[in-house]
Amino acid sequence: MTTKPAKKKWKEIKDILQQMKEDTLREISKTVKSGAETTAVGEPSGDIYDQASSERDRELGLLLGDREREKLHSIDEALLRIDEGEYGICEECEEEIPLGRLKAMPFTRHCVKCKSDLEKLQAQTKRFEEDRAYREIPIGGEEEDA
Numbered sequence: 001m002t003t004k005p006a007k008k009k010w011k012e013i014k015d016i017l018q019q020m021k022e023d024t025l026r027e028i029s030k031t032v033k034s035g036a037e038t039t040a041v042g043e044p045s046g047d048i049y050d051q052a053s054s055e056r057d058r059e060l061g062l063l064l065g066d067r068e069r070e071k072l073h074s075i076d077e078a079l080l081r082i083d084e085g086e087y088g089i090c091e092e093c094e095e096e097i098p099l100g101r102l103k104a105m106p107f108t109r110h111c112v113k114c115k116s117d118l119e120k121l122q123a124q125t126k127r128f129e130e131d132r133a134y135r136e137i138p139i140g141g142e143e144e145d146a
Contacts, residue, residue: 010082016106017082021075028068031061071107078107090114 046054081087088097092114101112110118 010087013087013102013106014079014082016103017075017079020106021072021079024068024072024075028065028072031065031068074107077109092118 078087088099088102089095090097090111091109093111095111097108097111101108108115
């Protein structure tokens, strides 16, 4: 359904996305290999501090792996949007996303203003959830009676 001019228009972005995808896959592969080498060592060694440090490093590697997989998913979605002719349009305001933003963040789905508004809303929601969680913590008395 995409016209040839639209495909030509996004060729540079598509090339950037393909390169990012290759780089991300390479990073994921490296992370998997290093994780396999770490776990292949076998029994925990060293003192408790060494073990804690190793565990923290392993968890950080898993977290980074999740971020890389999320990035890969975003890149694939952007490539699909290019093919479907829906690329470069903000999902919130439906305005065109400026080319400079697309070159800097080629898998973005929002213009700068809408992304900023979304992040503010997410921050407010997170603060509200944290405040609510703190209010649900019982304050003294009950545990001392037992």
